[in-house]
Amino acid sequence: xxxxxxxxxxxxxxxxxxxxxxxxxxxxxxxxxxxxxxxxxxxxxxxxxxxxxxxxxxxxxxxxxxxxxxxxxxxxxxxxxxxxxxxxxxxxxxxxxxxxxxxxxxx
Numbered sequence: 001x002x003x004x005x006x007x008x009x010x011x012x013x014x015x016x017x018x019x020x021x022x023x024x025x026x027x028x029x030x031x032x033x034x035x036x037x038x039x040x041x042x043x044x045x046x047x048x049x050x051x052x053x054x055x056x057x058x059x060x061x062x063x064x065x066x067x068x069x070x071x072x073x074x075x076x077x078x079x080x081x082x083x084x085x086x087x088x089x090x091x092x093x094x095x096x097x098x099x100x101x102x103x104x105x106x107x
Contacts (some may be wrong), residue, residue, distance in 0.1 A: 071107055075099040 032040075056076045057063055064070040067077075079096035086092065 007011055071101065071103050 059070040067073045083092035
């Protein structure tokens with residue numbers, strides 16, 4: 001029996017689609033309490049913060065806040081400053097990647 005990758009792709013797409021679609025179908029006719037809606041509005045920010053900060057401060061398997069040994073710390077600070085002053089995601093991303101590449105090149 002020959003393996004058909006299309007069945008695998010179809011199965012993965014169903015497994016990915018159902019958890020997103022079912023809550024919309026079930027909750028579309030219900031109203032969510034205002035307190036719950038406000039609480040849920042903070043979830044994307046908190047998840048993004050946890051992902052970013054864990055990537056910045058964990059270096060070589062431990063927490064490292066020393067900018068001389070943690071190569072991600074200084075470029076992250078520079079990126080935050082650039083993003084604050086320019087209000088441009090494009091410039092923050094370009095200069096953040098460039099500064100991280102520069103510091104990795106120097107090490």
